[in-house]
Amino acid sequence: MRPALTFTRNILAFFGFASIAAGVFASVFFLGGWYSVASTAWEPEIVRETLIFTRENSVRRHAVDFPPAEFDNAAGLRAGARAYLDRGCVNCHGAPGAEWARFSEGLRPDPPDLKEVAKERSPAEIFWVVKNGINMTGMPSFGDAPDPELWSIAALVKKLPDLSDEDFKSLAPPPPAAPNP
Ligand code: HEC
The missing domain is CATH 1.20.5 (Single alpha-helices involved in coiled-coils or other helix-helix interfaces)
Known part of the structure; x- marks a missing residue:
């Protein structure tokens, strides 16, 4: 040969x-x-970067819905802030003037600060993530909520970078204390 x-x-x-x-x-x-598979074990950098890249591209490709008209007007933001509290987003992601729940520190990947996320994602991308969740992470799907409510949550998340603690409280005031008997 x-x-x-x-x-x-x-x-x-x-x-x-x-x-x-x-x-x-x-x-x-x-x-x-x-x-x-312990959440205290660090994955290799290349695995982490690949998963982040995959998530970003997957969300971008799937987020094809258009927001309804005026989904981010004053009423939409108020509904979004109320839903954000009632549906428990605040436990994992925090909110202006509200602490993150302790357990969220043990989640990996850790729940991101949505003030930062809001600057990089479109309302359609936020809507898609909240409706569908992110598989094999702590981010649940809230697909059982009606779409208008999910759009109001997306509007609220987009607005987070501009909201002070006081603004957030005025959008979703705490329920009035029960009257004394
Ligand atoms: C049990 C904890 C938990 C709850 C409750 C939760 N999330 Fe998340 N969320 C996460 C985690 C963890 C991630 C990060 C997933 C990842 O990095 O792949 C995430 C990711 C996200 C992202 C995507 C960030 C990005 O980079 O694209 C958005 C938007 C988001 N959450 C919004 C919400 C909203 C709005 C609610 C309430 C309706 C909510 N989350 C409830 C844990 C939670």
Whole structure:
């Protein structure tokens, strides 16, 4: 056989062997329980970056709904602030003047600060995430809520960077205290 052919054959054999070895290693590593799923374990940077990239592109591609007219007027923002509190977003993401619940610190990926998210996402993207959730993270789907309510939540999230603690409180005032008997 000509030397060039022998060389090519050896290279192919090497890659064939290397991929079988990698497959066996991966099976033992993952199926044998060596990979840690603890939320205290850090995943490699490349895995993290790949998952973030995948999430961003997936949300962008799927968020095709258009907001209804005036979804972010004063009434929409008030409905959004009320729903944000009642549906428990505040526990994981906090709100102006409201603390995040302690357990949210143990979530990984950790719930982002929505003031920052609001600057980078369109209302349609926020609507899609809240309606569908994000698989295999702590972000639940709120698909059982009616769409107009979800749009009002998206409006509120978009507005978060501009809201002071007082603004937020006036949008969703605490329920009046029960009268003394
Ligand atoms: C149990 C905790 C929890 C609750 C309750 C929760 N979220 Fe989340 N949320 C998360 C986590 C964790 C992520 C991050 C997911 C990720 O990084 O992939 C997230 C992500 C998001 C994102 C996407 C951020 C991005 O970068 O695109 C938005 C928007 C959001 N949440 C809004 C809400 C709203 C609005 C509510 C209430 C209707 C809510 N979340 C309720 C945990 C929660």
